[in-house]
Amino acid sequence: MDSPTTAMPAHPATFPPPAALRGSLLRHASPQHFHALAGRLLPWAWMLAAVLLAAGLALGFLVAPADHQQGEAYRIIFLHVPTAWIAMLAYVAMAFWGAVGLAWNTRLSFLLMRALAPTGAACAFLNLWTGALWGQSTWGTWWVWDARLTSMLLLFFLYAGFLALTASIDDPQRGDRAGAVLALAGVVNVPVIYFSVQWWNTLHQGASITPRGTSVAPGMLWALLLSSLGLWAYAVGAVLSRARCLVLERERHAAWARRLPEVAR
Amino acid sequence: MAPALSALLRREGQLALRRRGELLTPLCFFALVVGLFPLGIGPEAALLRTVAPGVLWVAALLASLLALPRLFESDHADGTLEHLLLAPQPLATLVAAKVAAHWLLCGLPLVLLAPLLGLQFGLPGDVLATLCASLLLGTPVLSLLGALAASLTLGTRGGSVLLALLMLPLCVPVLVFGAGAVQAQAQGQDPTAHLQLLGALQAAGWALAPWGSAAALRLSLD
Numbered sequence: 001m002d003s004p005t006t007a008m009p010a011h012p013a014t015f016p017p018p019a020a021l022r023g024s025l026l027r028h029a030s031p032q033h034f035h036a037l038a039g040r041l042l043p044w045a046w047m048l049a050a051v052l053l054a055a056g057l058a059l060g061f062l063v064a065p066a067d068h069q070q071g072e073a074y075r076i077i078f079l080h081v082p083t084a085w086i087a088m089l090a091y092v093a094m095a096f097w098g099a100v101g102l103a104w105n106t107r108l109s110f111l112l113m114r115a116l117a118p119t120g121a122a123c124a125f126l127n128l129w130t131g132a133l134w135g136q137s138t139w140g141t142w143w144v145w146d147a148r149l150t151s152m153l154l155l156f157f158l159y160a161g162f163l164a165l166t167a168s169i170d171d172p173q174r175g176d177r178a179g180a181v182l183a184l185a186g187v188v189n190v191p192v193i194y195f196s197v198q199w200w201n202t203l204h205q206g207a208s209i210t211p212r213g214t215s216v217a218p219g220m221l222w223a224l225l226l227s228s229l230g231l232w233a234y235a236v237g238a239v240l241s242r243a244r245c246l247v248l249e250r251e252r253h254a255a256w257a258r259r260l261p262e263v264a265r
Numbered sequence: 266m267a268p269a270l271s272a273l274l275r276r277e278g279q280l281a282l283r284r285r286g287e288l289l290t291p292l293c294f295f296a297l298v299v300g301l302f303p304l305g306i307g308p309e310a311a312l313l314r315t316v317a318p319g320v321l322w323v324a325a326l327l328a329s330l331l332a333l334p335r336l337f338e339s340d341h342a343d344g345t346l347e348h349l350l351l352a353p354q355p356l357a358t359l360v361a362a363k364v365a366a367h368w369l370l371c372g373l374p375l376v377l378l379a380p381l382l383g384l385q386f387g388l389p390g391d392v393l394a395t396l397c398a399s400l401l402l403g404t405p406v407l408s409l410l411g412a413l414a415a416s417l418t419l420g421t422r423g424g425s426v427l428l429a430l431l432m433l434p435l436c437v438p439v440l441v442f443g444a445g446a447v448q449a450q451a452q453g454q455d456p457t458a459h460l461q462l463l464g465a466l467q468a469a470g471w472a473l474a475p476w477g478s479a480a481a482l483r484l485s486l487d
Contacts, residue, residue: 102480157434164430168423177484178417182431185413185477189435192466196438200445 029106031247032256038240045237049230056227064219073137076130077220082228083127086235087155088190090120094162095187098180108243110176111250113183114166115243119235121159127152147198154193158186172250269354270362277366280339287335292374295328299382310387317386318396318447322440324382325375325400326407330432332371333411334418334425336363337482341419347486356479361471364405364412364478372404388451395450395460402463403443409467409474410435416481439466 028034060078067074094116101109131149132142143149162182169175251257258264281288302320303313340346349359379400380393388396414432421427446459 154434154437157430161427161431161434164423164427165417165421168418168421168427170422171487174484174487178481181413181477181481181484182417185435185474188473189438192438193434196441196462200441 029108031108031111031251032254034108035244035247035251035257038244042237042240042244045233045240049233049237052226052230052233054230056223056225056230059219060223060227064223065217070138073134076134078223078227079231080127080130080134081224082231083123083130084152085228086231087120087124087127087152090116090123090235091155091158091183091190092187094120095180095183098183101176102180102184107176107250108247110180111243111246112239113180114176115239115246117159117162117166117179118242119238121156121163123231123235124152124156124159128156147194147200150200151194151197154197155190158190162186266354266358269352270358273359273362274366274369277363277370281366281370287332288370288374291328291331291371292378294331295324295375295378296382298324298327299385313386314388314451317383317388318392318444318451320386321379321382321396322399322403322444322447325379325404326433326436326440328375329372329404329407329411330425330429332367333415333428333432336367336412336415337419341485346482350483350486356482357475360412360416360478360482361475364408364475367412368405368408372408376400376404392447392451395456396447398460399443399446399456399463402460402467403439406439406463406466406470407436409470409478410439413474413478413481416478416485419482419485439463442466 028037057078061075064075066072094113097109097113097116100106101113128149131152135144136142162179165182166175166179169178248257248260248263252263299320302316306312306316337346340349350356352359376397379396383393383396411428411432414428414435417431418424418428423430442459442462446456446463449456449459
């Protein structure tokens with residue numbers, strides 16, 4: 001069988017990038033470079049997340065005007081909407097890294113794919129939870145079998161399936177590839193699921209922010225924008241730090257990893 | 266290519282006929298689950314007639330799950346799978362033939378049994394015909410998606426529960442359009458659009474699922 005492990009030594013000693021890659025973005029595909037780069041990016045991601053989330057939520061909860069129909073309850077959207085965006089895009093990103101890994105056999109892409117899943121699942125869960133809180137005060141019910149709610153629930157189960165599958169396979173390489181195949185099957189299905197469920201039943205309010213313009217007050221829009229960027233920075237930070245852990249787990253026997261203070265100890 | 270595929274189909278049929286009991290289990294399960302609903306929600310005929318399309322479709326979906334773990338398991342255990350991988354024919358085609366055999370042995374009987382169970386719920390003739398048509402178009406998609414899930418979970422610790430967790434969210438469109446077609450017919454509307462979408466799903470399934478399944482099978486034999 002064309003196993004990826006035979007092409008590459010399982011525990012390469014050091015991994016200097018070939019001369020052709022020096023200066024190219026591709027050198028970050030080496031776990032060693034990625035580990036260092038992500039380590040440098042992480043403080044920025046956390047700082048941005050803290051500042052933007054604080055600003056966005058302060059603006060959203062204290063400054064933005066109350067909605068003339070929904071009163072104060074609408075303010076949950078400053079968390080509800082960003083989590084929906086992250087949950088959906090994280091799945092696409094997962095499938096993207098899975099496809100890259102399957103096509104080019106790059107180990108790091110699979111690690112990024114694995115690192116994205118828990119964040120995406122958490123965001124899908126938060127989205128459902130905040131939606132239920134909002135629905136109780138606005139629609140008077142915790143849950144309705146509406147297209148958007150149901151498709152988010154199904155997305156959550158797709159994440160759950162991915163996490164369960166990758167957790168149940170002991171061989172890391174096989175787990176990577178099986179996860180990538182599943183993520184790709186899922187991402188082909190997500191639009192079909194979305195439209196089938198939409199046809200089935202729709203009650204959720206339509207999108208207020210579209211490429212053609214918005215129907216949101218400027219104060220709300222700024223709050224939403226800042227809190228979205230803040231949650232994105234948080235998601236990037238969480239994914240990068242999880243990916244760093246995965247890199248160290250896989251490469252713990254490599255010489256460069258053993259020289260790191262956190263491994264040497 | 267054709268001799269290999271027909272040989273594979275014949276082999277699957279022969280193996281299945283030697284274990285006839287296993288062929289009957291999903292059918293009994295199907296009838297039993299459908300029979301549980303009136304016991305759970307009460308024998309009121311009008312209510313049962315409204316829920317019948319959904320009940321029959323969900324039960325068929327669950328029954329088609331039952332036989333899936335066996336799809337590749339025994340082949341994996343006795344080494345047949347390795348031979349299929351080494352065969353000169355592309356693995357995706359062989360997987361498609363295996364799925365076709367699986368549907369003929371496990372999916373088609375469900376389709377044939379469904380109108381009988383529909384009669385128990387008092388569905389009229391035209392609705393029964395739509396039920397059969399929707400199952401005829403939809404159950405092959407269930408077998409295809411099931412083959413993908415079965416090959417991904419082959420030899421993992423999760424087993425059949427994991428298989429269900431992977432497969433069921435992917436089956437939602439089939440369920441929506443399948444039960445939707447029957448419901449539309451029952452309400453006097455035209456079910457053609459639903460059936461056409463089911464056909465489209467099946468076409469896409471035959472084109473894509475065997476590839477994914479073949480990739481997953483290669484992984485399990487690495």
